[in-house]
Amino acid sequence: MKLKVAILGTGNIGTDLLIKIFRSKNLECTLFSGRNLNSKGMLKAMSLGVPLSDKGIEAIVENPECCDLVFDATSAASHILHAAVLKKLGKIVIDLTPAKLGLFVIPSVNLTEALEYDNLNMITCGGQASIPIAYSISQVEKHIEYIELVSTIASKSAGPGTRANIDEYIETTEKALSHFTECKNVKVILNLNPAQPSIDMNTTIYLKINNPNMALISEEVKKMVATIKAYVPGYMLALEPVYDNGLVILSIKVQGLGDYLPKYAGNLDIINSAAIAIAAEFAKNRKQ
Amino acid sequence: MTSKIKLYDVTLRDGSHAISHQLSEQQIEAYAQLIDKTGIYAIEVGHGNGLGASSVLVGKSKLSDELIIKTAKNNLQNTKLGIHVIPGFATINKDIKNALSWGVDIVRVASHCTEADTTEKHIGYVREKGKEAYGLLMMSHMATPEILLDEAIKMQTYGAEAIVILDSAGSYLPNDVRERISLLSQNLNVPVGFHAHNNLGLAISNSLVAIEAGAQIIDGAVKGFGAGAGNAQLEVLVALLEKMKYNTNIDLYKILDAADMVENKLIKEPISISSLSIVSAIAGVFSGFSKHVKRVSKEFGVDPRDVFMELGHQKIVAGQEDTIIDIAIKLQKRD
Numbered sequence: 001m002k003l004k005v006a007i008l009g010t011g012n013i014g015t016d017l018l019i020k021i022f023r024s025k026n027l028e029c030t031l032f033s034g035r036n037l038n039s040k041g042m043l044k045a046m047s048l049g050v051p052l053s054d055k056g057i058e059a060i061v062e063n064p065e066c067c068d069l070v071f072d073a074t075s076a077a078s079h080i081l082h083a084a085v086l087k088k089l090g091k092i093v094i095d096l097t098p099a100k101l102g103l104f105v106i107p108s109v110n111l112t113e114a115l116e117y118d119n120l121n122m123i124t125c126g127g128q129a130s131i132p133i134a135y136s137i138s139q140v141e142k143h144i145e146y147i148e149l150v151s152t153i154a155s156k157s158a159g160p161g162t163r164a165n166i167d168e169y170i171e172t173t174e175k176a177l178s179h180f181t182e183c184k185n186v187k188v189i190l191n192l193n194p195a196q197p198s199i200d201m202n203t204t205i206y207l208k209i210n211n212p213n214m215a216l217i218s219e220e221v222k223k224m225v226a227t228i229k230a231y232v233p234g235y236m237l238a239l240e241p242v243y244d245n246g247l248v249i250l251s252i253k254v255q256g257l258g259d260y261l262p263k264y265a266g267n268l269d270i271i272n273s274a275a276i277a278i279a280a281e282f283a284k285n286r287k288q
Numbered sequence: 289m290t291s292k293i294k295l296y297d298v299t300l301r302d303g304s305h306a307i308s309h310q311l312s313e314q315q316i317e318a319y320a321q322l323i324d325k326t327g328i329y330a331i332e333v334g335h336g337n338g339l340g341a342s343s344v345l346v347g348k349s350k351l352s353d354e355l356i357i358k359t360a361k362n363n364l365q366n367t368k369l370g371i372h373v374i375p376g377f378a379t380i381n382k383d384i385k386n387a388l389s390w391g392v393d394i395v396r397v398a399s400h401c402t403e404a405d406t407t408e409k410h411i412g413y414v415r416e417k418g419k420e421a422y423g424l425l426m427m428s429h430m431a432t433p434e435i436l437l438d439e440a441i442k443m444q445t446y447g448a449e450a451i452v453i454l455d456s457a458g459s460y461l462p463n464d465v466r467e468r469i470s471l472l473s474q475n476l477n478v479p480v481g482f483h484a485h486n487n488l489g490l491a492i493s494n495s496l497v498a499i500e501a502g503a504q505i506i507d508g509a510v511k512g513f514g515a516g517a518g519n520a521q522l523e524v525l526v527a528l529l530e531k532m533k534y535n536t537n538i539d540l541y542k543i544l545d546a547a548d549m550v551e552n553k554l555i556k557e558p559i560s561i562s563s564l565s566i567v568s569a570i571a572g573v574f575s576g577f578s579k580h581v582k583r584v585s586k587e588f589g590v591d592p593r594d595v596f597m598e599l600g601h602q603k604i605v606a607g608q609e610d611t612i613i614d615i616a617i618k619l620q621k622r623d
Binding site: 146148150152155160163164166167170171187189190191192193194195199202204206208238239242244245247249251 | 343344345375376377379380381382400402403405406408409430583584587602603604605606607608609610611613614617
């Protein structure tokens with residue numbers, strides 16, 4: 001039997017998750033709940049025959065048996081309210097907002113640890129794209145003085161939620177970057193680029209390292225890229241690690257799968273693909 | 289004519305680009321003391337990309353935001369103190385909250401010209417704290433006048449008390465300025481401002497066109513000290529406006545004193561229209577990229593002009609300095 005999952009929030013993230021769940025061997029969407037039955041996402045879900053509600057989290061409170069795991073794709077402020085309710089109901093929650101209440105999870109780094117927790121935080125799109133790479137380098141270079149992440153996403157891929165939450169994006173990504181790499185001195189920058197046709201998501205990682213072992217770094221990075229590619233097919237190394245001006249620099253590009261959102265929305269695709277990878281892991285472990 | 293024009297001095301902020309964000313305490317102190325006597329409305333201080341922007345991407349600041357702001361504030365009595373904020377670089381909690389506690393009077397919240405909705409919370413926060421908030425649309429040549437107006441209206445709705453459009457690449461012709469400033473001045477309820485760059489030698493004349501078209505705030509920097517080919521030269525604007533009988537309340541001799549000080553103590557190489565600045569304007573790329581393009585192109589043995597053209601072709605926005613090395617490496621492989 002598939003793991004029963006509910007989605008809170010019927011915007012771009014929620015709807016794209018729904019389509020990915022449809023493809024999943026391990027997951028079944030048993031509730032798609034938001035605030036407006038006429039939203040674009042809601043209409044899409046209706047066309048797929050998914051159980052709908054416009055009561056948000058109340059739909060789960062009224063019928064707690066409907067799901068085992070909840071994806072929260074609302075907002076940081078809403079998630080803070082949802083988290084307490086869902087904990088009481090004993091649900092596993094995968095949080096796609098930047099509320100940072102739960103354990104930070106990056107599937108390619110700490111998937112096993114995630115199974116021990118009931119609130120998993122997906123950090124941010126830029127975090128999912130870059131932190132595993134910075135983490136892999138931190139495993140071979142113990143003295144990283146400073147890390148900076150610069151992400152640029154297509155304007156069209158940034159919905160009202162992302163735009164209103166830019167500060168939270170930065171603060172959450174910085175916190176998670178420090179957490180995984182143990183580097184205290186970090187900075188995160190986000191740009192929106194409106195160019196048409198829309199650009200793919202790009203993230204550049206700068207690491208201040210004295211005498212880096214570039215061959216070893218390249219090898220680790222390539223391994224990590226391959227691991228991530230297994231759950232985010234459009235993930236690729238756009239600029240191989242170079243050493244310039246005292247900094248190790250590399251860039252990542254992420255193309256989306258083009259499920260609900262266009263291919264340029266790699267930023268949304270990576271966070272959703274990572275969330276699905278975690279839910280699938282819970283599903284597999286439950287079976288055993 | 290006796291219309292009132294506010295001159296807003298960006299010397300110690302845009303000029304930071306020209307010296308790779310290496311302003312010293314002594315320089316800020318000396319400049320603030322001189323400028324405070326001129327009658328100028330406000331000066332802006334900080335890293336070239338504003339608050340919280342010290343980074344390896346754009347350049348690390350010599351001084352912390354705290355030291356820059358406090359040093360300026362301690363030396364100003366009459367002139368207001370402004371800062372530049374780009375959401376995506378600075379956040380309310382990490383940066384703006386502190387800056388206000390250090391005595392900043394004006395926060396100019398900037399976004400790329402089509403992304404005004406990223407500024408809503410920041411503008412709202414500044415207004416809530418009872419400080420002056422402006423909305424700035426950067427790289428404004430990349431949007432049509434109609435889109436600029438839509439974005440400006442958004443900022444006005446968020447609470448911006450003035451809207452300034454930036455010719456960040458210095459690529460406007462006089463008519464481009466006239467069209468945009470007229471449309472904005474006719475349709476907004478708040479004053480409209482213009483921020484010029486001199487890549488094509490038009491910073492002063494475009495600023496005058498902006499005034500004719502209804503702008504009430506004009507950005508300038510003494511000696512033109514700013515990114516790339518620099519900004520509208522402030523002391524020239526003061527002299528011109530005086531000659532044209534505008535009321536600026538600025539003492540010409542005193543602003544000339546400040547300009548001389550900047551020339552002697554601050555500028556490493558005179559601000560001029562370099563070949564690269566011309567290419568940057570034609571390519572429509574942010575003037576602040578110049579130093580990075582020059583350094584990276586030299587290192588990878590490619591023509592910096594090709595790099596600028598490719599940046600323009602890719603419609604790269606301010607904050608995407610990371611693309612420079614990527615392009616340089618691709619050009620190097622191609623050659």
